Amino acid sequence: MKSQNEGGVMANHSSRDDVIQKFKAVKKRQRIEKIGYFIASFGLVLLVWEVGRATHVINPKLFPSFAAVCKAFVQFLKDGTLLTHMYASFVRVLIGFSLGIIAAVILGFLIGWFRVVRLIVDPLVSFFRALPPIALIPLMIIFFGIGETSKIIVLTYASFFPALVVIYQALIGLEPIYGRAAQTLGANNWEMFHKIILPQLYPHIITACRVSLGVCWATLVAAELIAAQKGIGAMMVDAQNFFQMAPLVLGVLLIGAISLVMDSIVRAIERRATAWQEKRS
Amino acid sequence: MEQGILIEDIGVTYHTASGTLEALKDVNLKIEPGEFISIVGPSGCGKTTLLNVLAGFLKSNTGQACLDGRPIKGPGPERGVVFQQYAIFPWLTVVENVGFGLKLSANKTAHDRIDEIVDHFIGLVGLQDFKKSYPKELSGGMKQRVAIARAYVVNPQVLLMDEPFGALDAQTRQFMQESLLDILEEEKKTVVFITHGVEEATFLSTRVVIMASKPGRIREVIPIDIPYPRKASVKTAPEFVKIRAEIDKVVREEFQKQRQ
Numbered sequence: 001m002k003s004q005n006e007g008g009v010m011a012n013h014s015s016r017d018d019v020i021q022k023f024k025a026v027k028k029r030q031r032i033e034k035i036g037y038f039i040a041s042f043g044l045v046l047l048v049w050e051v052g053r054a055t056h057v058i059n060p061k062l063f064p065s066f067a068a069v070c071k072a073f074v075q076f077l078k079d080g081t082l083l084t085h086m087y088a089s090f091v092r093v094l095i096g097f098s099l100g101i102i103a104a105v106i107l108g109f110l111i112g113w114f115r116v117v118r119l120i121v122d123p124l125v126s127f128f129r130a131l132p133p134i135a136l137i138p139l140m141i142i143f144f145g146i147g148e149t150s151k152i153i154v155l156t157y158a159s160f161f162p163a164l165v166v167i168y169q170a171l172i173g174l175e176p177i178y179g180r181a182a183q184t185l186g187a188n189n190w191e192m193f194h195k196i197i198l199p200q201l202y203p204h205i206i207t208a209c210r211v212s213l214g215v216c217w218a219t220l221v222a223a224e225l226i227a228a229q230k231g232i233g234a235m236m237v238d239a240q241n242f243f244q245m246a247p248l249v250l251g252v253l254l255i256g257a258i259s260l261v262m263d264s265i266v267r268a269i270e271r272r273a274t275a276w277q278e279k280r281s
Numbered sequence: 282m283e284q285g286i287l288i289e290d291i292g293v294t295y296h297t298a299s300g301t302l303e304a305l306k307d308v309n310l311k312i313e314p315g316e317f318i319s320i321v322g323p324s325g326c327g328k329t330t331l332l333n334v335l336a337g338f339l340k341s342n343t344g345q346a347c348l349d350g351r352p353i354k355g356p357g358p359e360r361g362v363v364f365q366q367y368a369i370f371p372w373l374t375v376v377e378n379v380g381f382g383l384k385l386s387a388n389k390t391a392h393d394r395i396d397e398i399v400d401h402f403i404g405l406v407g408l409q410d411f412k413k414s415y416p417k418e419l420s421g422g423m424k425q426r427v428a429i430a431r432a433y434v435v436n437p438q439v440l441l442m443d444e445p446f447g448a449l450d451a452q453t454r455q456f457m458q459e460s461l462l463d464i465l466e467e468e469k470k471t472v473v474f475i476t477h478g479v480e481e482a483t484f485l486s487t488r489v490v491i492m493a494s495k496p497g498r499i500r501e502v503i504p505i506d507i508p509y510p511r512k513a514s515v516k517t518a519p520e521f522v523k524i525r526a527e528i529d530k531v532v533r534e535e536f537q538k539q540r541q
Contacts, residue, residue: 177364177366177368178368178370180336180338180356180362180364180368181362181364181368181369181370181431182381183337183355183356184336184337184356184357184358184360184361184362184432185358185361185381185382185385185387185388185431185432185435186357186358186382186385186387186388186435187385187387188385188386188387191385191386195381195385196370199370199372199373200372202372275415276371276372276373276415276416276417277371277417278371278417
């Protein structure tokens with residue numbers, strides 16, 4: 001049996017390699033273009049910022065120059081306060097996010113597996129996912145004080161529900177035919193779980209992480225704005241209290257930048273994990 | 282000792298909102314080892330239901346099906362299934378798909394020869410240049426060849442094929458039919474093959490089972506006395522045309538009945 005017979009799929013290797021080469025070249029050009037536009041769009045913001053200050057459309061007393069923000073950045077970096085704040089924020093997010101995701105994966109499986117759990121949990125999920133995590137902060141502060149516990153509980157909550165919804169939807173949407181195929185080859189329950197269900201779920205778990213991380217980060221800053229000694233939110237509150245505009249704007253830019261970096265990391269992981277999927281485009 | 286498949290008094294009833302439906306009633310058939318049985322008939326005659334009973338996906342309400350004297354109670358590696366929708370695992374490469382069955386604890390005996398066996402069957406279906414490809418990079422015909430190789434590696438006695446070439450274009454289907462006969466020539470199996478195509482059934486089979494609907498049952502079993510190996514050219518031979526017309530006539534009758 002020769003595969004050439006079928007639609008000339010493998011007519012010859014050299015032309016196939018040529019096509020791959022061309023495809024790679026186009027991809028590379030697209031990537032360079034994308035980086036160019038990325039820089040251009042932020043450049044535009046910077047231009048509006050500086051021109052706005054120069055022409056007094058933006059009040060220069062209330063809004064610092066970009067140079068001043070950079071100076072604050074360097075100064076905070078040097079005296080170590082910036083790293084202390086960022087470290088505090090990262091640790092909170094990492095703990096809250098991890099606890100939330102682990103709980104979501106476990107409960108997601110229970111919901112997918114047991115009808116009873118699904119029936120009981122379903123209405124609760126609908127209620128709680130509509131409840132913004134920030135709404136819990138005052139309650140948690142009264143219950144657990146303004147220490148780390150209350151923040152971590154809020155962050156766990158923040159990452160838990162979006163992840164749960166993604167994982168649960170993925171589980172009930174699994175194609176039964178792959179399980180059937182595996183059964184006919186002799187797969188037992190454990191093999192069904194880790195060779196058939198997990199690989200199909202893996203991309204969805206990463207999507208869940210991406211969504212949760214975003215929500216978690218947004219919630220963290222809100223929590224730190226209300227009550228914290230350390231963290232990027234706390235740094236901004238300090239700056240606000242002393243009317244230091246440069247560190248305040250620096251805080252805003254940092255939050256955005258860190259969020260962007262985290263999202264691109266998870267997206268890179270997502271791309272690798274879903275390389276096998278047929279992309280709809 | 283291989284005794285083949287024995288289907289005795291199988292009946293399957295579905296309860297639906299609009300009443301009960303007898304998908305299968307009093308189905309009896311004995312399939313000898315090494316036979317190629319095709320099942321044809323109008324949609325809703327219970328072809329796929331019968332295959333699902335043989336695969337072990339579905340329990341019959343009455344009667345039983347046995348393989349080598351043992352009743353079929355669930356899916357198992359002695360009965361390989363090839364699905365119309367291919368059902369090869371999209372997250373695994375061709376090699377990983379074909380080797381999947383051998384890495385399961387149910388097929389431990391071959392653990393030290395996995396690479397050798399996988400290579401053999403990938404060669405047999407002609408995919409040696411696509412070992413590292415993912416299913417999304419393959420054409421429909423190639424996917425179905427992966428599925429056939431995957432079913433073959435665990436050395437099942439029986440291959441159950443549910444309209445395996447139904448989604449392929451006419452040229453590829455013709456090619457796949459010949460390929461399947463070539464593969465069977467090398468590695469003999471008992472095959473139960475569901476199809477809509479009378480020509481396909483006639484070309485491949487030792488016997489063609491024609492089913493009728495309401496209730497789903499066997500209407501007629503027609504032997505195809507054309508010697509193997511068969512090539513595509515046999516389709517224009519007088520004896521082939523004659524048997525094909527005979528089967529066509531019965532299938533058409535059943536189709537008409539169903540429409541009334």
